[in-house]
Amino acid sequence: MSLMRITSPHARAARSTASVMLLVAAATLPGVMALSWCFGPGVLINIALAVITAVVCEAAIVRLRQRPLGFYLGDYSALVTALLLGIALPPFAPWWLPVVGSTIAIVLAKHLYGGLGYNPFNPAMVAYVTLLISFPVAMTQWTAPLALLSADSESMSLGVALSQVFSGAGSLDGHTMATPLDLFKQNSTLPVVDLYQHEPMFAAAALAGAGWEWVNLGFLLGGLFLLYKQVISWHAPIAMLLSLSLCALCFYDAGSANSGGSPLFHLLSGGTMLGAFFIITDPVTSAVSKRGRLIFGAAIGALIYMIRSWGNYPDAVAFSVLLMNFAAPFIDYYTLPRTYGHSKPRRATEATD
Amino acid sequence: MSQLIARSRDQRKIWALPGGIHPAENKQRSLQQPLVDLPLPETIILPLSQHIGAPAKPLVKVGDQVLTGQPVAEAAGAISAAVHASTSGTVVAIEERPIIHASGMRAPCIEIEPDGRDQWVPLQGCEDYRELDASTLLEKIRAAGIAGMGGAGFPAAVKLNPRPEQRIHTLIINGTECEPYITADDTLMQRYADEVIAGTQLLAQLLHFPQQVLIGVEDNKPAAAEALRQAIERSECKKVLPEVVEFPTKYPSGGEKQLIYILTGQEVPSGALPASLGIVCQNVGSTAAIYRAVRYGEPLTSRITTVAGNGFELERNVRVRLGTPVKHLLYLHGYKADMTSRLVIGGPMMGVAIADMDAPLVKTSNCVLALGHSEQPLPPPAQACIRCGQCASVCPAGLLPQQLYWYAQSQDYERIQAHNLADCIECGSCSFVCPSSIPLVQYFRASKGAIRQQAQEKIKSDRSRERFEARKARIEAEEAEKEAKRLARKAAANAKKKAAQEAAAEKGVAADAESR
Numbered sequence: 001m002s003l004m005r006i007t008s009p010h011a012r013a014a015r016s017t018a019s020v021m022l023l024v025a026a027a028t029l030p031g032v033m034a035l036s037w038c039f040g041p042g043v044l045i046n047i048a049l050a051v052i053t054a055v056v057c058e059a060a061i062v063r064l065r066q067r068p069l070g071f072y073l074g075d076y077s078a079l080v081t082a083l084l085l086g087i088a089l090p091p092f093a094p095w096w097l098p099v100v101g102s103t104i105a106i107v108l109a110k111h112l113y114g115g116l117g118y119n120p121f122n123p124a125m126v127a128y129v130t131l132l133i134s135f136p137v138a139m140t141q142w143t144a145p146l147a148l149l150s151a152d153s154e155s156m157s158l159g160v161a162l163s164q165v166f167s168g169a170g171s172l173d174g175h176t177m178a179t180p181l182d183l184f185k186q187n188s189t190l191p192v193v194d195l196y197q198h199e200p201m202f203a204a205a206a207l208a209g210a211g212w213e214w215v216n217l218g219f220l221l222g223g224l225f226l227l228y229k230q231v232i233s234w235h236a237p238i239a240m241l242l243s244l245s246l247c248a249l250c251f252y253d254a255g256s257a258n259s260g261g262s263p264l265f266h267l268l269s270g271g272t273m274l275g276a277f278f279i280i281t282d283p284v285t286s287a288v289s290k291r292g293r294l295i296f297g298a299a300i301g302a303l304i305y306m307i308r309s310w311g312n313y314p315d316a317v318a319f320s321v322l323l324m325n326f327a328a329p330f331i332d333y334y335t336l337p338r339t340y341g342h343s344k345p346r347r348a349t350e351a352t353d
Numbered sequence: 354m355s356q357l358i359a360r361s362r363d364q365r366k367i368w369a370l371p372g373g374i375h376p377a378e379n380k381q382r383s384l385q386q387p388l389v390d391l392p393l394p395e396t397i398i399l400p401l402s403q404h405i406g407a408p409a410k411p412l413v414k415v416g417d418q419v420l421t422g423q424p425v426a427e428a429a430g431a432i433s434a435a436v437h438a439s440t441s442g443t444v445v446a447i448e449e450r451p452i453i454h455a456s457g458m459r460a461p462c463i464e465i466e467p468d469g470r471d472q473w474v475p476l477q478g479c480e481d482y483r484e485l486d487a488s489t490l491l492e493k494i495r496a497a498g499i500a501g502m503g504g505a506g507f508p509a510a511v512k513l514n515p516r517p518e519q520r521i522h523t524l525i526i527n528g529t530e531c532e533p534y535i536t537a538d539d540t541l542m543q544r545y546a547d548e549v550i551a552g553t554q555l556l557a558q559l560l561h562f563p564q565q566v567l568i569g570v571e572d573n574k575p576a577a578a579e580a581l582r583q584a585i586e587r588s589e590c591k592k593v594l595p596e597v598v599e600f601p602t603k604y605p606s607g608g609e610k611q612l613i614y615i616l617t618g619q620e621v622p623s624g625a626l627p628a629s630l631g632i633v634c635q636n637v638g639s640t641a642a643i644y645r646a647v648r649y650g651e652p653l654t655s656r657i658t659t660v661a662g663n664g665f666e667l668e669r670n671v672r673v674r675l676g677t678p679v680k681h682l683l684y685l686h687g688y689k690a691d692m693t694s695r696l697v698i699g700g701p702m703m704g705v706a707i708a709d710m711d712a713p714l715v716k717t718s719n720c721v722l723a724l725g726h727s728e729q730p731l732p733p734p735a736q737a738c739i740r741c742g743q744c745a746s747v748c749p750a751g752l753l754p755q756q757l758y759w760y761a762q763s764q765d766y767e768r769i770q771a772h773n774l775a776d777c778i779e780c781g782s783c784s785f786v787c788p789s790s791i792p793l794v795q796y797f798r799a800s801k802g803a804i805r806q807q808a809q810e811k812i813k814s815d816r817s818r819e820r821f822e823a824r825k826a827r828i829e830a831e832e833a834e835k836e837a838k839r840l841a842r843k844a845a846a847n848a849k850k851k852a853a854q855e856a857a858a859e860k861g862v863a864a865d866a867e868s869r
């Protein structure tokens with residue numbers, strides 16, 4: 001038998017890309033469970049539709065590119081993208097919403113750039129933003145937490161939910177409610193304390209919005225699991241959460257009617273925790289060095305606060321992430337770590353002759 | 354660069370190496386058998402280049418009879434080392450033979466057929482080296498052909514001769530041996546601790562007695578550290594008392610730059626040698642060989658090599674003559690060809706995989722590994738880089754391997770140099786942890802080669818441009834000279850003509866005046 005001649009090193013003890021992706025998928029479990037518990041089975045239907053579409057699209061593209069199917073599907077990256085998109089979409093949305101979104105994410109935002117590792121923008125966020133701009137009504141109809149449903153509407157069973165999603169039969173009228181972020185954006189009369197007492201969404205809540213606080217706590221738990229397993233580093237998430245809290249603190253305006261909300265409110269509402277631990281930590285589209293990730297996370301946190309408070313949209317994680325994806329290569333040029341034997345870090349834009 | 358400060362076992366301050374990995378050590382398996390001398394092989398093949406620098410120049414010709422320890426090639430130039438016959442016999446060939454190299458290339462070698470008698474040349478030892486001065490000591494070390502035996506092969510006589518303005522304040526003896534499987538230095542330190550300590554003291558004298566003399570040993574070698582400490586106590590020379598420093602095991606602590614950082618907290622500036630910091634680092638094997646060269650006049654003719662791996666029946670350390678073909682070693686240790694996927698000379702992290710078993714072991718061959726199929730499976734095909742950053746978190750040099758890979762793929766050599774590719778020590782930690790099993794070190798080596806080639810071509814094109822410009826200037830100068838001469842001639846001719854005219858005119862006036 002002839003001997004292999006390959007280059008060193010000849011030892012390897014690494015976690016595979018597939019297992020990294022599966023760990024991320026597993027870490028979304030507490031958040032997804034909180035979503036289904038508090039809002040009904042809608043999120044599971046979204047996830048299922050998104051995942052199936054994503055796998056089918058990726059298989060089709062891989063075949064078109066004449067690559068081996070098992071090798072490319074086996075890294076589970078399509079699964080994770082679709083999972084995150086499915087989580088982000090409103091529950092009980094029409095079936096074509098997750099399907100179109102998933103197709104945009106896999107085909108446009110990932111494979112047209114070259115596939116895994118080559119996309120400059122987070123695919124799930126590209127899809128979310130495209131859907132939000134193209135189908136604003138479908139994307140802004142959020143369901144009420146089950147605990148807050150009025151006496152005459154009952155929570156949807158799976159069968160009813162499926163028929164709602166696929167045929168639009170029945171209506172969501174008794175089931176929709178503004179999200180906590182919507183409420184804050186629309187409020188211009190009540191001081192924060194009164195708002196909290198007046199709105200059932202806040203009155204029924206323990207910390208910051210019924211249902212939504214549990215969802216965010218669920219994703220926080222998942223994020224801590226990922227940190228423990230060393231799948232993600234702490235730099236971007238902690239920077240984002242700190243920066244968001246700091247902005248909220250600075251502009252709290254003593255809880256007046258124009259207040260943007262307290263730090264705790266911002267941390268536990270909307271897509272904050274999902275964004276912090278699952279979206280901005282997408283390694284392909286974020287900055288590379290530790291310092292770079294801190295800047296990346298901090299800027300996202302600040303942008304989220306700015307758009308939430310002074311922009312047109314109630315939630316801003318997707319927009320902020322995409323804006324910073326634009327900036328990630330620039331951040332990388334200027335945040336090289338200091339190499340052994342050099343007195344200070346270099347700039348990647350230096351001319352080398 | 355995080356500067357975590359820890360304490361070694363003896364409460365000496367040491368610095369923790371950033372990054373690094375903890376591969377499975379697999380060291381106990383080769384320490385079960387005692388060290389033996391390997392019997393002489395059927396042929397000895399001595400490559401002319403077993404060191405960093407210019408290859409040695411042969412001193413013998415085909416047909417010459419040589420004795421053990423006789424120099425067969427001399428150092429060629431300032432950075433080079435001599436080669437000696439490792440056993441007595443006849444020189445049968447001086448031509449290209451396969452050598453241990455990643456490319457499987459062939460290189461000029463001197464082939465000797467042993468006569469079995471192993472007769473030594475008369476050696477000139479020295480009872481007490483303390484009487485010798487630095488230049489004599491250096492000459493003996495140079496004549497013995499000693500190069501770094503830890504794997505790098507830098508000629509010792511050059512390293513131990515720093516420039517006069519570089520005062521050496523720290524001497525570090527490298528007994529780290531951080532790669533898995535290898536126990537050659539461990540065995541040397543346990544069996545020949547006195548020689549190691551004597552060599553250390555000799556080096557200290559050579560370097561004009563540095564303030565600190567440290568012997569760095571990883572904490573997975575307690576027996577070796579203890580043996581060294583006892584040898585220090587036994588030693589008669591009390592002027593130099595080395596300190597054995599044990600520090601936590603981590604790959605790649607044994608690299609010279611990394612060890613200097615661990616023991617002193619200082620970093621060797623990029624592109625410079627440790628001597629510029631006032632530090633000299635030498636491997637334990639080289640140190641013991643230097644002692645033998647000075648004390649007994651013995652040149653470097655053998656070394657301790659570890660034989661390990663699932664492809665061998667017998668795993669142990671052996672003292673092997675330099676120039677022994679690898680296959681001689683294989684069959685003496687029950688080599689199982691069907692069980693072996695790779696034959697690696699060196700450790701699993703930085704060793705060279707070879708296919709030609711006729712290649713000979715040289716001064717830097719510290720280990721022969723027959724890696725089994727399940728022991729270290731071949732890496733799966735590389736997937737796309739997801740920029741997870743695992744590689745950056747283990748890089749001991751503080752680089753961003755994922756960026757280096759990106760620019761290596763796109764052959765953007767300017768950017769890759771701005772990311773400090775030149776500081777990569779090719780330790781392999783990044784490839785070790787990559788989830789996509791990308792052969793990162795391979796890309797970096799290829800890029801370094803391409804950059805070197807570009808630099809060579811630039812030098813060539815610069816030189817031809819200079820020649821062209823010089824030629825142009827010379828031709829212009831010649832033309833100008835010719836032009837000047839022509840003008841001068843013309844001016845002279847004009848002047849003559851004018852003078853003739855004036856003379857004629859005067860004559861005419863005179864004739865007129867006469868005729869009147």
